[in-house]
Amino acid sequence: MTRELKFKNPSFSERIKGMLGVDFYRLFHTPMFYIFLAIAAIIPAMVSAMTTMPGPDGSASTPLYSNLWQIIAASKSLYVIEGIADYANMNMVFIFGGIMVSIFIGHDYKSGYVKQLFTTHAKKQDYMISKTLVCAFAMACMCVTYLIGGIVGGMFAGYDATVNVGSLVIAVLGKMVMSLGWASLYTFLNVIFRRYFGISVASSFFFGTGILIIGAAAIVEGLGLPTGFLNVFLYGASVNANLSSGIGSLLICIVVSVAWAFIYNVAGTRLLNKSDVY
Amino acid sequence: MNAVEIKKLSKNFGPKQAVCGLNMTVPMGAIYGFIGENGSGKSTTEKMICGLIPTSGGSIKLYGKDYTDEAVRAKVGVLIESPGCFPGLTVWDNMMLEAANLSVPNAEQEVVNVLKMVRMEGAAGNKYKNCSLGMKQRVGIAMALLGNPTLLVLDEPLNGLDADGMRIMREVFLDIIKDGTRSIIVSSHLLGELQKVATHYGIIRHGKMLVEMTADELDASCRTYVALQSGEMNRTKMLLGCKYSRVEEDEAGYIRVYDLTTPEDIVKYLYDNGIIVTEIKTDKIGLEEYYIDLMKGGR
Numbered sequence: 001m002t003r004e005l006k007f008k009n010p011s012f013s014e015r016i017k018g019m020l021g022v023d024f025y026r027l028f029h030t031p032m033f034y035i036f037l038a039i040a041a042i043i044p045a046m047v048s049a050m051t052t053m054p055g056p057d058g059s060a061s062t063p064l065y066s067n068l069w070q071i072i073a074a075s076k077s078l079y080v081i082e083g084i085a086d087y088a089n090m091n092m093v094f095i096f097g098g099i100m101v102s103i104f105i106g107h108d109y110k111s112g113y114v115k116q117l118f119t120t121h122a123k124k125q126d127y128m129i130s131k132t133l134v135c136a137f138a139m140a141c142m143c144v145t146y147l148i149g150g151i152v153g154g155m156f157a158g159y160d161a162t163v164n165v166g167s168l169v170i171a172v173l174g175k176m177v178m179s180l181g182w183a184s185l186y187t188f189l190n191v192i193f194r195r196y197f198g199i200s201v202a203s204s205f206f207f208g209t210g211i212l213i214i215g216a217a218a219i220v221e222g223l224g225l226p227t228g229f230l231n232v233f234l235y236g237a238s239v240n241a242n243l244s245s246g247i248g249s250l251l252i253c254i255v256v257s258v259a260w261a262f263i264y265n266v267a268g269t270r271l272l273n274k275s276d277v278y
Numbered sequence: 279m280n281a282v283e284i285k286k287l288s289k290n291f292g293p294k295q296a297v298c299g300l301n302m303t304v305p306m307g308a309i310y311g312f313i314g315e316n317g318s319g320k321s322t323t324e325k326m327i328c329g330l331i332p333t334s335g336g337s338i339k340l341y342g343k344d345y346t347d348e349a350v351r352a353k354v355g356v357l358i359e360s361p362g363c364f365p366g367l368t369v370w371d372n373m374m375l376e377a378a379n380l381s382v383p384n385a386e387q388e389v390v391n392v393l394k395m396v397r398m399e400g401a402a403g404n405k406y407k408n409c410s411l412g413m414k415q416r417v418g419i420a421m422a423l424l425g426n427p428t429l430l431v432l433d434e435p436l437n438g439l440d441a442d443g444m445r446i447m448r449e450v451f452l453d454i455i456k457d458g459t460r461s462i463i464v465s466s467h468l469l470g471e472l473q474k475v476a477t478h479y480g481i482i483r484h485g486k487m488l489v490e491m492t493a494d495e496l497d498a499s500c501r502t503y504v505a506l507q508s509g510e511m512n513r514t515k516m517l518l519g520c521k522y523s524r525v526e527e528d529e530a531g532y533i534r535v536y537d538l539t540t541p542e543d544i545v546k547y548l549y550d551n552g553i554i555v556t557e558i559k560t561d562k563i564g565l566e567e568y569y570i571d572l573m574k575g576g577r
Binding site for chain 1: 330348360375379380428
């Protein structure tokens with residue numbers, strides 16, 4: 001006796017729910033996520049504590065920051081860094097985040113799990129969207145632990161905590177929003193270099209440092225041209241979320257982050273559709 | 279309607295043509311033994327059926343729909359090369375991940391069911407990396423069975439399985455196809471095992487389908503032979519070689535006569551030449567010998 005076969009077309013929401021379920025399950029069931037959360041908390045605490053410790057000969061050290069909240073964001077938009085304090089803030093999450101995304105996506109290929117993902121109803125587009133969202137969530141969580149670590153470290157170091165609360169909130173929210181754009185960039189890079197884990201990590205690190213935008217800004221400033229257009233790039237918009245930001249900066253972060261996420265997702269989907277996945 | 283219908287399929291990797299103009303038909307309710315040498319294009323074909331690699335030409339239809347159709351894809355269970363599992367996670371976690379991926383309703387119960395089917399329910403808490411090769415294969419098959427698939431594509435699923443594991447897999451395969459709509463494509467080098475379950479065969483070489491046939495057609499085309507033993511094997515072989523065109527000694531120590539003849543004729547002929555036959559039987563060559571013959575160009 002034979003039965004009739006019926007095939008139900010899974011909706012986008014069903015497909016993405018399945019893929020997100022996989023990625024969140026993995027995120028929460030592997031130690032990597034928690035290790036990176038801890039790293040994001042420890043680094044600002046250590047940087048602020050170590051830079052205020054006296055030297056071995058008992059000489060007083062020069063504090064790295066002038067204000068506790070500079071651990072979280074720069075005091076103003078500085079595309080070309082003038083000192084380490086302009087650079088060593090929550091933007092560093094996007095560097096560690098790149099490494100985390102490389103490990104997270106790299107494991108899909110290393111373990112062969114990607115075979116399971118792509119042999120089912122899932123589309124390549126679903127894969128890109130899901131990875132981007134889950135990695136953005138993970139990086140946003142790292143921003144939170146970075147904030148906590150920075151506050152604790154800064155308080156122990158005795159930094160002045162005076163701040164414009166509104167700008168601080170906008171800066172933190174702006175950087176959390178930027179996690180989406182950065183996660184999409186790293187997902188795209190990891191799709192390109194999916195067979196070469198080392199290159200994936202190195203490329204994520206390279207782009208995460210923002211060195212291309214810092215270099216471009218140096219040239220633009222050298223030519224005496226306005227640098228505002230750099231805000232259309234991920235690093236530029238991330239720098240633009242700082243302690244003197246207004247609501248406009250947050251809007252820029254939202255628009256830039258979403259726009260790049262869209263671009264990288266479309267590009268990544270096209271690449272996956274045309275290439276041998278495994 | 280066939281479960282799988284492939285026409286003029288081709289796949290190039292740069293200048294190398296891995297699959298060229300392959301035609302393949304897997305009827306509904308079939309266990310399709312997909313056979314070929316290493317590098318013949320089996321895995322490449324299976325990867326294309328599963329959507330892991332794009333085709334360079336030709337068409338693949340699954341249940342009458344294009345192979346990229348998500349509705350059909352949702353009902354394809356796959357084990358290609360080795361199970362895609364995270365080594366640091368437990369068997370249970372890996373199964374739950376796949377259940378989430380497939381949006382399986384009542385996932386926990388379904389995972390328990392498929393683990394029971396492959397007799398792995400007792401090892402659900404083991405980390406995948408600590409499982410033996412055979413256990414890993416069973417996990418892979420359990421993953422492929424999740425979500426009640428209509429088509430199973432299994433690449434070397436019998437590798438690493440012990441005798442009991444192979445028996446269990448045979449039972450599972452036969453259970454799957456019993457309603458006549460679900461189909462299984464199995465590639466394996468263990469041809470003896472494959473012959474116990476396969477209802478159809480496809481033999482591929484250099485990316486082309488050499489022959490497709492049902493198990494009955496294979497049975498009909500497998501030559502019969504007379505196998506015998508005597509007290510003087512060397513002389514027996516020499517004498518038989520004088521009268522019959524194809525006489526060979528097999529690994530078990532029997533002399534085989536492939537010509538159309540009867541055991542009675544052979545016994546009489548040898549008796550007339552002073553040789554007593556101690557054992558004689560008629561048999562058919564199996565899939566393995568048929569395949570080797572085919573590869574040698576004997577057919």
